[in-house]
Amino acid sequence: xxxxxxxxxVKDQKKAxxxxxxxxxxxxxxxxxxxYSTCPSKEKGGDLxxxxxxxxxxxxxxxxxxxxxxxxxxxxxxxxxxxxxxxTGARG
Numbered sequence: 001x002x003x004x005x006x007x008x009x010v011k012d013q014k015k016a017x018x019x020x021x022x023x024x025x026x027x028x029x030x031x032x033x034x035x036y037s038t039c040p041s042k043e044k045g046g047d048l049x050x051x052x053x054x055x056x057x058x059x060x061x062x063x064x065x066x067x068x069x070x071x072x073x074x075x076x077x078x079x080x081x082x083x084x085x086x087x088t089g090a091r092g
Contacts, residue, residue, distance in 0.1 A: 001053060003064045004089035006046035008032055009039040009081050016075035016082035023072055029086050038081065046086070060085070 006029060010016050019036055023029050030045025041048055053061065063076045064087055073085040 001065075001090065001092040002050050003061075003087065004050045005048050005064050006030070006033060006086045006088060007039065007041065007048060007060075008037045008046050008084045010036055011038065011081045013075060013077070013082055016084060020072070020075055020084050023084060023086075029072070047088075050089070050091075 008016075008019055008029070010019065015036070019032055022032060033042050033046030036042075037046055039046070055061075056064070057078045057080070059076055059078045060083060063073050063083075063085055067073060067085070067087040069087050069090055071087055073083070073087075075082045075084055
């Protein structure tokens, strides 16, 4: 199975919750990723492209696996920080 997702990565939970609420209230995910994410993917609106099982850290992959395509996760913590994830595809 392969997944496609975008994310916004920030260092603290409070900022992650704030951004999550802004996305849920209709603000553009890509614009917020470009503005706030600390990941280089911010240049592509947070798009991580397609990835297979085992390519992402387990908390991130587990969250994406459970999500429906087009949905936005509540903040997910990994060793890199806090992620707001948007699942954009699944195949396989």
